[in-house]
Amino acid sequence: MPKYMQIADEIERQIQTLNLPQGTKLSNIQELTQTYQVSKNTILKTLKQLEDRGVIYQVQGSGIFVRRKKRKGYISLIQNQGFSSDFEDDSEKARLLNFGTLSANEHLASQLQCPVGTPLYEVERLHFFRGQIYCYEHSYFNQEVVSFLNQSIAETSIFEYLNQALHIQVGFSDKYLNIQSPSSEIANHLNLKKTDSVLKIEEVYYSSSGKAFDYSKNYYHPDHAQFFIQS
Amino acid sequence: MPKYMQIADEIERQIQTLNLPQGTKLSNIQELTQTYQVSKNTILKTLKQLEDRGVIYQVQGSGIFVRRKKRKGYISLIQNQGFSSDFEDDSEKARLLNFGTLSANEHLASQLQCPVGTPLYEVERLHFFRGQIYCYEHSYFNQEVVSFLNQSIAETSIFEYLNQALHIQVGFSDKYLNIQSPSSEIANHLNLKKTDSVLKIEEVYYSSSGKAFDYSKNYYHPDHAQFFIQS
Numbered sequence: 001m002p003k004y005m006q007i008a009d010e011i012e013r014q015i016q017t018l019n020l021p022q023g024t025k026l027s028n029i030q031e032l033t034q035t036y037q038v039s040k041n042t043i044l045k046t047l048k049q050l051e052d053r054g055v056i057y058q059v060q061g062s063g064i065f066v067r068r069k070k071r072k073g074y075i076s077l078i079q080n081q082g083f084s085s086d087f088e089d090d091s092e093k094a095r096l097l098n099f100g101t102l103s104a105n106e107h108l109a110s111q112l113q114c115p116v117g118t119p120l121y122e123v124e125r126l127h128f129f130r131g132q133i134y135c136y137e138h139s140y141f142n143q144e145v146v147s148f149l150n151q152s153i154a155e156t157s158i159f160e161y162l163n164q165a166l167h168i169q170v171g172f173s174d175k176y177l178n179i180q181s182p183s184s185e186i187a188n189h190l191n192l193k194k195t196d197s198v199l200k201i202e203e204v205y206y207s208s209s210g211k212a213f214d215y216s217k218n219y220y221h222p223d224h225a226q227f228f229i230q231s
Numbered sequence: 232m233p234k235y236m237q238i239a240d241e242i243e244r245q246i247q248t249l250n251l252p253q254g255t256k257l258s259n260i261q262e263l264t265q266t267y268q269v270s271k272n273t274i275l276k277t278l279k280q281l282e283d284r285g286v287i288y289q290v291q292g293s294g295i296f297v298r299r300k301k302r303k304g305y306i307s308l309i310q311n312q313g314f315s316s317d318f319e320d321d322s323e324k325a326r327l328l329n330f331g332t333l334s335a336n337e338h339l340a341s342q343l344q345c346p347v348g349t350p351l352y353e354v355e356r357l358h359f360f361r362g363q364i365y366c367y368e369h370s371y372f373n374q375e376v377v378s379f380l381n382q383s384i385a386e387t388s389i390f391e392y393l394n395q396a397l398h399i400q401v402g403f404s405d406k407y408l409n410i411q412s413p414s415s416e417i418a419n420h421l422n423l424k425k426t427d428s429v430l431k432i433e434e435v436y437y438s439s440s441g442k443a444f445d446y447s448k449n450y451y452h453p454d455h456a457q458f459f460i461q462s
Contacts, residue, residue: 022344023441057403059440071407077308078462113253172288175460176302179410179430179453197428197453199410209290210254222410222428229406229460231309 004045007036011046012055015066024066026056053079054230067230073129074228077175077201094137097189098124099151101143111204111215112142119143123154126189134224136189138217145213162213171208177201182219190221197222235276238267242277243286246297255297257287284310285461298461304360305459308406308432325368328420329355330382332374342435342446343373350374354385357420365455367420369448376444393444402439408432413450421452428453 001009011026027035032043047064050056057067104118112118120140127135139158141149146162153161162168182190182198190198198219205214232240242257258266263274278295281287288298335349343349351371358366370389372380377393384392393399413421413429421429429450436445 054403057437057441059402062440065441067403069405074407077408077460171290172285172298173460173462174300175462176305177308177430177458177460178456179428195426197410199408199430206288209293210288210296225409227408229308229404229408231404231406 002045003038004042004049007032007038007042007046008049008053008055011050012053015055015068020066020068022066022068026064026066028063069228069230071226071228074226077227077229078231093128094155095126095128096123096151096155097126098122099154102140104140104142108140108215111202112140112212114142114144114212121146121149121154123149123158125154129224132221132224133190134221136186136219140215142211142213145207145211168213169208171206171210173206174204175201176203180219186219190219192221199225233276234269235273235280238263238269238273238277239280239284239286242281243284246286246299251297251299253297253299257295257297259294300459300461302457302459305457308458308460309462324359325386326357326359327354327382327386328357329353330385335371335373339371339446342433343371343443345373345375345443352377352380354380354389356385360455363452363455364421365452367417367450371446373442373444376438376442399444400439402437402441404437405435406432407434411450417450421450423452430456 014020029040029043029047032046033040036043047056047058051058054067054069056064058064100122102120102122104112104114104116104120106116108120109116109118112120120142123137123139123141125137125139126133127137141158145168147166149158149161159170178200179197180200181194182192182196184194186192186198187194187196192198199222201216201218201220203214203216203218204212205216206212245251260271260274260278263277264271267274278287278289282289285298285300287295289295331353333351333353335343335345335347335351337347339351340347340349343351351373354368354370354372356368356370357364358368372389376399378397380389380392390401409431410428411431412425413423413427415425417423417429418425418427423429430453432449432451434445434447434449435443436447437443
C-alpha cells in the first residue's frame, strides 16, 4: 500500500477512535509533513484521498476539518470497492447462488463494451447484513480483463481478489438507479411479494486504464437497504 | 467564471457536439496549454473539473480520454447544483406549493447543525420533467447563511440565485436514500396510491466554508425518476 494511503488510513482511524465531531480543525499541511516525516506532495495525496472518502474537508486559507458520516448502516453509492467495504464490521456475508461462464450476447457486449461472443464469468449472489437479505446480485466479468475467477473466490470478496491477486484497480464506474417491481425470481430471492418495490442499481466498473470489466445488476430489498452519498 | 471553468465548459461542449465516443484520446496537457494559451496549472484544474463531471478520464503515462454518459433523462446524484442542472434542455419546471419562514425545531436544528430556534426559510415545490411530476421537494434554508429568499426566487432555480446573488458555493453534501411508502399528502402530490413506493432522498448541503445551509427531503416518483452516479 502506498505511503499516502497508509497515512490516510491512520488519520481516518484516529478520527473514528477519538470520535472527533464534524468541524474539528486538524493539523495543517506543514505539521502533517513533520508528524509523518514525508514530503508535502505525499500529504497532498493523503488529503485528496481523505476528501474523496468524505472524512475531511478543506477550506482555502483556513485549514483542514473533520467531516463525519452521521448515520450508520448506510451503503455508500460512491466508494468503488465492492460489497464488503460498505460495512464497518464483519456482518456482511455473501451466499453464492450460481457461478459459470458464458459468451457475451448483444446486451452484455454493449454494457461491457466488448465484441459479442467475448467469454464472460457469471456470478449470482445473495448479500446479507446482520443476517438479513439486503441484495440479490447478478454480475458479469469480462475474461479478457479478469483472467481468472472460480467458485471459491466468488464466495468471498471478488473486488479484494481482483485488486490483490490480479492488480485490477477500479478507475471509475457508472451506476444507474431506478425503482422496479421485482420479477418472480427476484421477489423469491429477496423474500418479497411481486407487488413490492425494489431498488435496482446497474453498475459498470472500469479499470484504471479505462477497460470495462464488470457489469452488475443489483436488486436491493426496500426495507433492509439504505444508501448514502457524500460528494 | 474562472478561466479553468470556461475551458472545461468549452471542452465538454466540443465532446458533445462532435459526439466523440468513449475512449477517444484527447490532446495532452502541453497541447492544451498551447491551444488555450494558459498555464499548466490552469489546465490541471480544468482536467480535474472535467474528471469530476465524468466527462474525461486520465490514464497515467498514457493520456486523457473521453468518458460518455450512456443514458439520457437520468438525474445525477453527485453533481451538487440543484434540480435545474440535471436536465440538458429547459424541460425541467418547478411549481411552488408553499413558501414561508419558521424557527428550527430539534429535528431541523440537528440536520442543519444550528441552535434550536434559528430562523429558517421553508420551501415546498413540485418538480416536473417534460410535463410529468417527478419530485416533491420540502426544503429548509438556514437564514444565518441564506440571508434572503422570497417567493419569486423560490419559483425559479434557488441554487443559481444562491450562487450568483449570495455567492454561496456548495462545498459538499450528504445524501441519504431509501425506499418508502408515501404518506397520504405525498401520494397526493405525486399522483400515487399509498401502496406505491417512493424514493426518498434527504440532503444536507454545506457551503465551501463547511456551514450547513440547506436541508431537503425529496420524494421521487417511482416511474418518472431515474438516477445515475459517475464516480
